Amino acid sequence: MNSSPRVESFPPFADGNSRIVLLGSMPGVASLQAHQYYGNPRNYMWRLLYALLAPGAEPDERYEDRLAFARRHGVALWDVYASCVRKGSLDSDIKDAVPNDIPGLLRRYPNIRVIACNGGKSHSELLKRFGGLPELVERTVLRLPSSSPVPTPAYRGFDDRLRAWRDILGPYLD
Template sequence: MNVHSFPPIVDADSRYLILGSMPGVASLRAQRYYWNERNFMWRILYGLFSPGSAPSERYEDRVAFALNHGVALWDVIESCERPGSLDSNIKQVIPNDIPGLLARFPKIGILVCNGTKSHSELNKHFGTDPEVVKRRIIRMPSTSPIPTRDYRGLDDRLAAWRALLEV
């Protein structure tokens, strides 16, 4: 199945650009970033910038929260062939214009790759691009709800993502 990502969520004050690979089925259906209720992204963002508070129920409030904290959201992949939601099933990648976005929003200083696939695709397509290499790139554990050897749930992922606040 051919799938397409969404436009970026970004403004002139964005300092971090969180890059996913490609939204999952639930997010694509809703046309909203990280809309699978099991995905940890929104709980991580609220945990980083407003500890103890839960993400708003309203998507628009979540987006405003991210932007108010200098966080932009996008995906490395504009379109691809992928049945289901697994990154391992991604084929025929067409990347988004990450360098073009960075040129338009120069305050973005840190590219945060949400998982291995976004990091590998960013490096594959733009690893030597001047707009990309002049920024810091951080590969974080995926916010996907699928447990890994090192990351079982929200708490260990949130602890790893806290590194963002230290840069």
């Protein structure tokens, strides 16, 4: 018997003006509890997005304002998984995952031309499950270092990630 709970992702945050979808793997525990994309205050995603799109500005305090900021800049948010069994927040603990309909999202919002995968798990799962489909082949797929604050040999902290996000994603932002 598996004692870990099945968790469900959020609906996509996208509209007809979205040009880039930032695709995570699955919201962590803090995000699920807050009912917010990247709701863990330690996660760097909102800081990274603001640093790239509004240098010098801090992320808005209110979640609704953060979403409005992303929308103004054509950035959509979603996750590669619709649901999974997972204890805690680590991608490595994801089991029995059910994917979101990423191709369907791309058909619904054809202005999305760039899929920016936030971390290796979302990138590998996206390509494994949908990589050969025309909806993906017709678009640019990027692999960003995870916005998680957990240090890695290549990305020790925020500044390392910001440099990488700027190099990889920066050319596609307005």
